[in-house]
Amino acid sequence: MENGTVVRKYKLWWAWKDDKHEQWLQSMASQGLHLRDTNAIGMHSFVRGAPADVAYRWDMGAQRRDPHYRQLLQDAGWEYVTSIGVWHCWRKTRRAGVATEIYTDNTGRIRRYRKVLIVMCLGVLAQLPPILISSGHWPELLVGPAHLTGIPAAMRWLNVALLLLLLYGVARIGKRIRDLKQV
């Protein structure tokens, strides 16, 4: 295949497994597939080029729009790739003796995961009103409201599924933070 060709790949990843996703992007780069952009539902587009040893890191927070922070990352050899909401992807060529971590201390890593936790907790709160409003009285919270059918019922179950996924995410990120605190 020619260089410059865009290759699309689908891969879903979770915020609590960001390091696995970073390794995957690195292994794609070693095959000559360099990330161009991606989205929240896991579609990735890569540009084909020469194989390279490149580290990818997901940074979190609104500070990407802070020009001083961007400048510092660029000075340190990082290239901005793309964003998914408040997640920002940066990459840097790996060489012997060159640091390829954005966060080099646990305080920084914990602070980053705390930001992820806050976003997830906001997500949990956002799911609650539609579930509570559609539930009538409390037993329906668990079994689902009898009066809802068709699309409204499906929407409600989607809210419940999202709520459970986010709660699971909160637990997983919480565990990562606790693990980092023990080091």
Add this chain to the structure above:
Amino acid sequence: MGDIHYSKYLPLSEATFYVMLALNEPLHGYAIMQKVETMSGGSVTLGPGTLYGVFGTLEKQALIVKVAEEERRKVYALTELGRKVLAEQVRRLEIMVGNARALQRTA
């Protein structure tokens, strides 16, 4: 200024200690990263995310202050309080090292 409550600031983490040490002259972020790596013989590297977090904390505690800006690069310097806190940290570290050496000699 009244008495300084050093326990509010100490002990400094390794990253924070080296950032403050590097700021015995005004520097911007990337220059600090390079200086710390050279000073520590490569044993301490500061990632930009970590360094930015340290800046935020130290600025809030008034231990460092922005003194200039050069092309989107903030230049920081230690404040008077910052110098005192760093000196106190060094004094405490010297005591620790002294104690360890004394014990090693008797062992």
